[in-house]
Amino acid sequence: MSAVIEIAGLRKSFTSLRHGRRIALDGFDMLVEAGQVHGFLGPNGSGKTTTLRTLLGLVRPDFGRMALFGEPTPQRLPAVAPRFGAIVESPQFFGNFTGWRTLYLLAVAGGVPRNRVDEVLEQVGLRDRGDERVRTYSLGMRQRLAVASALLKGPELLILDEPANGLDPAGIREMRDLMRDLAAAGVTVLVSSHILAEIEQICDHVTIISQGRRVAAGPVEEVLAGFDHGEFRVRVADQDRAVEVLTAAGLTVSRLPDQLVVGGVEDPARLSQLLGEQDLWVRELTPLTPDLESAFLELTGTRPVPGVPRQVDESTLPGPTGDDPLAVTVTADDQTDEGAHR
Ligand SMILES: Nc1ncnc2c1ncn2[C@@H]1O[C@H](COP(=O)(O)OP(=O)(O)OP(=O)(O)O)[C@@H](O)[C@H]1O
Numbered sequence: 001m002s003a004v005i006e007i008a009g010l011r012k013s014f015t016s017l018r019h020g021r022r023i024a025l026d027g028f029d030m031l032v033e034a035g036q037v038h039g040f041l042g043p044n045g046s047g048k049t050t051t052l053r054t055l056l057g058l059v060r061p062d063f064g065r066m067a068l069f070g071e072p073t074p075q076r077l078p079a080v081a082p083r084f085g086a087i088v089e090s091p092q093f094f095g096n097f098t099g100w101r102t103l104y105l106l107a108v109a110g111g112v113p114r115n116r117v118d119e120v121l122e123q124v125g126l127r128d129r130g131d132e133r134v135r136t137y138s139l140g141m142r143q144r145l146a147v148a149s150a151l152l153k154g155p156e157l158l159i160l161d162e163p164a165n166g167l168d169p170a171g172i173r174e175m176r177d178l179m180r181d182l183a184a185a186g187v188t189v190l191v192s193s194h195i196l197a198e199i200e201q202i203c204d205h206v207t208i209i210s211q212g213r214r215v216a217a218g219p220v221e222e223v224l225a226g227f228d229h230g231e232f233r234v235r236v237a238d239q240d241r242a243v244e245v246l247t248a249a250g251l252t253v254s255r256l257p258d259q260l261v262v263g264g265v266e267d268p269a270r271l272s273q274l275l276g277e278q279d280l281w282v283r284e285l286t287p288l289t290p291d292l293e294s295a296f297l298e299l300t301g302t303r304p305v306p307g308v309p310r311q312v313d314e315s316t317l318p319g320p321t322g323d324d325p326l327a328v329t330v331t332a333d334d335q336t337d338e339g340a341h342r
Pocket residue numbers: 014015016022023024042043044045046047048049050051194335336337338340341
């Protein structure tokens with residue numbers, strides 16, 4: 001599979017009089033390959049928007065390497081611009097224009113054939129509402145109009161920053177279906193969010209960021225597998241004896257009022273055998289499968305440990321005079337504007 005987005009060792013700091021120097025990205029890495037629906041997850045303020053804005057040339061990094069479709073950015077952004085669509089800032093539309101007219105004007109401005117307008121309206125499920133004024137649209141419909149505008153040029157990659165933000169459950173469902181449809185149509189999708197349940201349902205790959213650093217990445221099942229501690233919920237009548245038996249067998253046991261959580265279980269049959277041999281009959285034996293939510297909390301609830309090397313060794317990164325074609329050789333100008341942030 002070919003890399004569509006590559007980010008290595010990206011660092012960005014902001015300086016303000018009030019807060020001093022703040023590191024938003026601290027040697028961040030990301031790899032998105034063609035065909036993925038890639039979730040970019042992190043708590044508020046972890047650096048998702050800064051990453052996307054930097055990738056799109058809206059913010060200058062201190063240093064790091066970035067590439068879109070193998071072309072170094074921001075240097076080669078104009079060359080790859082026709083191949084991706086992005087919604088990173090909330091797009092503003094004229095309320096008095098219809099959805100169709102909005103897209104038509106954007107199509108004309110972008111040199112896109114007029115017939116694309118109907119196609120993208122269809123794609124985002126707004127075909128029936130295209131002749132209504134945008135001010136009558138719900139937030140979810142405006143979001144879909146924004147996606148439609150990004151789809152006009154038929155991009156191979158779509159980058160969406162928090163597309164479900166502010167949407168009601170129906171809007172979230174529509175957005176989720178839309179992303180699935182796009183993926184099925186062969187579009188690579190990178191979607192940032194802190195709504196884990198949604199990401200878990202639509203994404204096949206995930207990168208988790210915490211405090212400007214990548215803390216996990218890979219196929220969703222693989223990331224989750226790392227959090228499978230072999231835990232089972234066990235119910236038996238005599239909990240005291242069950243704790244004794246299981247602990248003696250080397251298993252970790254936590255007691256809850258009416259159940260035990262047993263960890264380190266490789267074979268559940270062995271667990272029920274251990275208890276059965278002591279006339280302790282198992283009433284319930286349920287695997288506690290990890291979900292992205294708990295993985296996310298476990299990962300992002302842990303501050304990066306001082307002294308532990310970052311995932312990117314700065315010494316391997318090209319310096320400002322390096323000749324790496326992907327290197328961004330920009331000095332830290334810290335163009336901070338906190339008031340204007342989002
Ligand atoms: N222009 C700016 N000036 C100063 N600090 C900034 C600026 N932009 C971002 N930051 C800081 O950088 C850090 C990362 O912010 P960023 O918006 O990238 O996080 P995020 O993961 O997108 O958060 P959210 O989910 O809330 O949008 C935060 O501490 C934020 O305050």
